[in-house]
Amino acid sequence: MAGVEEVKVVVAHDERATLRVGDVFLKIDADQTRTDVEVEAMALAPIPTPQVLWRKPPVLALVALPGMALGRLGEPSPASSAAWAAAGAAARALHDAPLPPWPGRRLDELASRLDGECEWLVTNGVLPPDLVTRNREVAEAALRPWKPVFIHGDLQITHVFVDDDKITGVIDWSEAAQGDAHYDLAVLTLGHEEHLDDVVTGYGTDVDLDVIRGWWSWRSLVAARWLVEHGFDPSLPGCEFDVLRSRM
Incomplete structure (x- = not known):
């Protein structure tokens, strides 16, 4: 159809999908x-976020x-050290x-989820028991009381955009x-310890x-089942299973 931009699927799975049409x-x-959380969080955050163009449930339109x-996880980062430092800032x-006015996950919820996912990984033969046990031990360091802060909650590197070593959003x-400030920092650097x-x-x-x-191990252990069930592969080089192996 004349005048229609190319539609690119950015990510798609059973829970949600993101498409890019032009900008x-x-x-x-x-x-x-x-979506309610996303819109309110972007309004409250003191750092650059995408502009909301419109919202017509179940669709939210944002400026690229x-x-x-x-x-990307599993690939060398093309960004400079200065860009990574800007992400830290x-x-x-x-x-x-x-x-934010809404609470995050409780410590007991996070510990219970870790226990359940570790059991699933071992019971289904997804990972060797000794690998799961070792990373369960490492994860204990993260499961301690913390002073809550405003966290992004999924601050993976594909969600942070940079241009000329500056954060654009x-x-x-x-x-x-x-939540715990260390969790954001761990998700940001997962698979990119360098x-x-x-x-x-x-x-x-x-x-x-x-x-x-500890959060690297926790995140990699609890994410595995979701990734497998939604068509992603945590066993790819540099991804979650390699993160777990690096703790051995």
């Missing part, structure tokens, strides 16, 4: 609670961000902001909530590296 992202999500994503600005805020020092430098305050490593 517009169309996010389709059957769970409007997630300039620049490129910080990188953006995370710090978010964590210093007033808390952060996308996908549906998991934003009150850039952890850059992020910590940009963050500009003390970071407990054992807690970061």
Whole structure:
């Protein structure tokens, strides 16, 4: 049809899909609670976020961000050390902001989820028991009380856009909530441990590296079943299973 932009599928699975049409992202999500959180979180966040063009449930239209994503899990990041440091500074600005009015996940919920996913991984022969046990032990460092801050909740590198070593925006805020600052930093550097020092430098305050490593293990263990069931492969080089193996 004349005048219609090319439609590109950015990501799609059973829960939601994101399409790009020209300079517009169309996010389709059957769970409007997630979209409610995303829209409110972007309005509250003190860092750049996409402009909301319109919302007609189940679709949310956003202006595409300039620049490129910080990188992808399983691939070398094309971004500079300065860009990674800028991502750390953006995370710090978010964590210093007033808390969002809705709570995050409780510590006991996170521990229970970890137990359940570890049992599933072993029972179904997805990973060797010793690998799961070791990473379960490493994850204990993250499962401790923390002072809640405003977290993005899914601050993976594909959600952080940079241009000329500056952050142009952060996308996908549906998991934003009150939570542990270390969790955001861990998700940001998952599979890219070589850039952890850059992020910590940009963050500009003390970071407990054992807690970061604990969240790496927690995230990789609990994400595995969801990834497999939604058509993603955590066993690809540099992805979640390699993150787990690096703890051995």
